[in-house]
Amino acid sequence: MSKPRLANYLAKKRKITWTPKELIEFEDKVKEKWETGTVRGPVHLSKGNEEPLIHIFQYIHQEDWVFSTWRNHYHALLHGIPEDWLMEEILRGRSMKIMNRDYRFATSAIVGGIIPHALGVAMALKRNDYVPSYRGIQNNSGPGSDRKVWCFVGDMTFETGVFHECYKYAKNFDLPIQFIVEDNNLSTNTPTDETWGVKQEIPNDYSESGKLIYYQYERGFPHHGSGSWVLF
Amino acid sequence: MVGDLTTQKEEMQKFQEAEMLKTLDLNYKNELIRSMEWLGEKDDTLFIGQAVKYSGNAMYNTTKTISDDKKIEVPVLEDVQMGMSMGMALEGFVPITCYPRFDFLILATNQLVNHLDKINIISEGQFQPRVIIRTSIGSRIPLDAGEQHTQDHTQAYRSLLKRVDVVTLEESDDIFPAFKHAYERQPLSKYDSLVTLIIEWGDHYNAK
Numbered sequence: 001m002s003k004p005r006l007a008n009y010l011a012k013k014r015k016i017t018w019t020p021k022e023l024i025e026f027e028d029k030v031k032e033k034w035e036t037g038t039v040r041g042p043v044h045l046s047k048g049n050e051e052p053l054i055h056i057f058q059y060i061h062q063e064d065w066v067f068s069t070w071r072n073h074y075h076a077l078l079h080g081i082p083e084d085w086l087m088e089e090i091l092r093g094r095s096m097k098i099m100n101r102d103y104r105f106a107t108s109a110i111v112g113g114i115i116p117h118a119l120g121v122a123m124a125l126k127r128n129d130y131v132p133s134y135r136g137i138q139n140n141s142g143p144g145s146d147r148k149v150w151c152f153v154g155d156m157t158f159e160t161g162v163f164h165e166c167y168k169y170a171k172n173f174d175l176p177i178q179f180i181v182e183d184n185n186l187s188t189n190t191p192t193d194e195t196w197g198v199k200q201e202i203p204n205d206y207s208e209s210g211k212l213i214y215y216q217y218e219r220g221f222p223h224h225g226s227g228s229w230v231l232f
Numbered sequence: 233m234v235g236d237l238t239t240q241k242e243e244m245q246k247f248q249e250a251e252m253l254k255t256l257d258l259n260y261k262n263e264l265i266r267s268m269e270w271l272g273e274k275d276d277t278l279f280i281g282q283a284v285k286y287s288g289n290a291m292y293n294t295t296k297t298i299s300d301d302k303k304i305e306v307p308v309l310e311d312v313q314m315g316m317s318m319g320m321a322l323e324g325f326v327p328i329t330c331y332p333r334f335d336f337l338i339l340a341t342n343q344l345v346n347h348l349d350k351i352n353i354i355s356e357g358q359f360q361p362r363v364i365i366r367t368s369i370g371s372r373i374p375l376d377a378g379e380q381h382t383q384d385h386t387q388a389y390r391s392l393l394k395r396v397d398v399v400t401l402e403e404s405d406d407i408f409p410a411f412k413h414a415y416e417r418q419p420l421s422k423y424d425s426l427v428t429l430i431i432e433w434g435d436h437y438n439a440k
Contacts, residue, residue, distance in 0.1 A: 101358035106322070110346045116312040117347070120319020123304075127278075127325075165309045 013058045016078060020050035023074055026083065030073065030090055031226045041093025044071040047220025049182060053078055056180060056213060060150050065104040065121050067114040067151045070096045070224075072107050075152055079105055111187075112162040115179075118151035119166045122175035125149065149177040156187030159196055171209045179212050184219040260436035263407035264294040271328055271364075271411060272298040279303045280317055281330030281366075289332040290437035291368060310336055314343035314365075318351070321361030326415060331367040333377075334385050334431070341392070348427050349393050357422025364414045364428050365396075371434035386431055395425035401432050 027045045034043050057078040060066060068075040073095070076086050081103050089098055096109045108114040125147050157163055158181045170177045185192050185199070193199045202214050221227070271277045283292040285305035295303065306313050310331065317327035331337040337344075344365070351359050370382035390398050399410050414428035 097354045099355035099358055101355070106355070106359070108347065110342065113315070113343070113347055116315020116343060117319040117322065119312065120316035120321075121323050122319075123316060124320045124323030124325055162312060165307075165312050169307075169309075169312070 014061060016054050016057055018054065018078055020054065023050045023053075023077065026077060026087075027073060027221070029087070030095075031221075033091060034226055035228060039091055039093060039095070041095055042070075042224045043090060043095040044069075044224045045221040045226065046071055046074040048184075049215070049217040050074070052215040052217065060148075063104070063147050065106070065118070065147070065149045067118040067121075067149065068098070068105070068107045069114065069152060069154065069157075070107065070109045071154075072098050076100070076103075076105055079103055081105060112153070112157050112160050115151055115153065115157070115162055115166045118149045118177060119170055119175065122149040122170060122177035123173075125176050126173070147176065149175075150180065151177060152180045152182060154187065155181060155183035155185060155199065156190070156192045158183070159192065159200060167211070171211055177211060181212065181214045183214065183216040185216075186219060186223070188223045259404040260401075260407070260433070261294060263404045264432065264437075265297060267408050267411035268295050268298055268328075270408070271326075271415060272302050274326065274415070276324060277302065277326045277328060277415075278320065279328045279330065280306060280313060280320075281332070282306060282308065283332060284330050290371065290434055291330055291332040291366065291432075293437060295330070310339035311341075311343050314340035315347065317363050317365075318343065318348050318361050321363050322359060326362050326364065328364045328366060331365065333370045333381050333434070334367050335370065335380050335383050337365075337367045337389075338385065344396070344429075345392050349396050349425065352395065352423050352425055360419060360422065360424070360426050362415075362426035364411065364430065366430050366432065368432040368434040368437070371437065373435055382434075384431075389429065393429065395423075396427045396429050397425065398429045399431065401430060404436075 024047060027047060030039075030043055031045060033039050053074050060079060062080055066075055066079045073086065073090070076098050077083060081098075081100050085100075086098065089095070096107070098107050099105065106114065106117065108117070153163060163179075167179060169175075170179075187195075202212070268279070272279070279295055279298060279302055281291075282305065283289045284295045284298075285300055285303040286292070287296070306316075313329060317329040320327050331340065348361070348363060351361060369384045369386075370377045372382055376382070386398065386400060397414070399406075399414070401407050401410060410428075410430055414430065417426065419426060
């Protein structure tokens with residue numbers, strides 16, 4: 001497992017209360033519920049990337065936006081979403097579509113779907129002198145705001161055209177967004193390197209822009225579920 | 233003989249074009265301009281697309297009086313454009329996102345169908361972005377832009393979109409009320425979409 005690369009300017013840190021062990025225990029609870037058949041929707045469990053995520057989330061603040069995917073439990077917990085609320089959503093079969101406006105947390109179950117949304121939010125934050133409030137919802141924007149957008153994607157998504165369009169746009173316009181590539185070399189169970197022939201290396205352009213964080217890990221659970229019960 | 237037939241064919245074509253021109257709505261473009269100017273006065277609106285700031289297609293003629301500060305000219309990235317419009321709406325903007333031909337909107341269908349149309353349901357009403365999407369059925373007169381620039385996919389999109397309000401602007405009188413409603417309408421429930429797809433007729437853009 002490689003250590004995530006972080007830009008030097010990300011100096012503002014906060015304390016993360018979750019430990020790797022506690023994160024694993026949360027997913028194990030979900031696994032137990034899942035295996036009873038009471039969860040009426042797919043679950044995509046995380047395991048193996050606790051330490052890099054805890055490290056990254058030190059730099060993600062409550063007022064920042066986090067965009068995630070179908071595998072979002074760790075991201076949600078580390079962004080401060082209450083454990084009980086998240087578990088309730090999972091039990092309702094909503095694991096693939098965890099959304100929380102209060103915590104500025106959004107996901108999509110479509111590959112690459114969230115990247116343009118994250119880009120648009122970053123564009124809005126950069127122009128935030130325009131908007132006094134979100135139609136009654138306080139957004140704490142305003143000139144001088146240092147809010148950021150954090151967009152988590154897998155390594156197969158990293159190879160897609162939509163990622164490259166959005167990354168290029170964000171870099172060229174210096175938008176307040178960080179992309180995090182979580183590389184387990186798998187898209188569902190399809191190996192990224194085999195299907196593309198070779199995986200792209202992280203070009204200097206990425207690390208120098210300060211907008212890309214990259215880490216590798218080995219996935220501790222199957223793509224979805226726990227390896228038993230049903231496929232969907 | 234062949235020359236006579238060619239002349240007759242050309243005359244018939246001119247006659248048909250003249251008849252079509254009579255049916256054009258002469259006030260259509262002016263009403264679009266009025267609607268865009270009205271939207272352009274709002275603090276939270278932005279105009280996004282290709283040729284919103286620089287000339288390049290007929291739709292530009294309806295946004296050229298808007299201040300450049302309100303326009304974001306984007307590269308060719310139709311699906312990203314739709315998604316970024318949704319993202320901006322999540323932070324409170326009301327994007328008027330422009331696709332000058334229906335044929336090009338097809339390239340943004342992933343974001344439109346899989347995300348904008350479903351975000352209210354997926355988020356159980358926590359996110360209700362307001363986005364106004366403009367597109368146009370490409371004009372056939374005086375120039376016929378051909379099969380890839382003139383299609384009308386209205387029925388297909390009415391079938392694909394379960395919650396987005398799909399509005400066609402048949403007459404000039406339809407135009408201002410449609411845009412005003414798209415900007416102002418309030419949701420009846422948290423599951424109501426505030427996204428409107430407005431379909432225009434390119435043939436009318438060229439009418440004076």
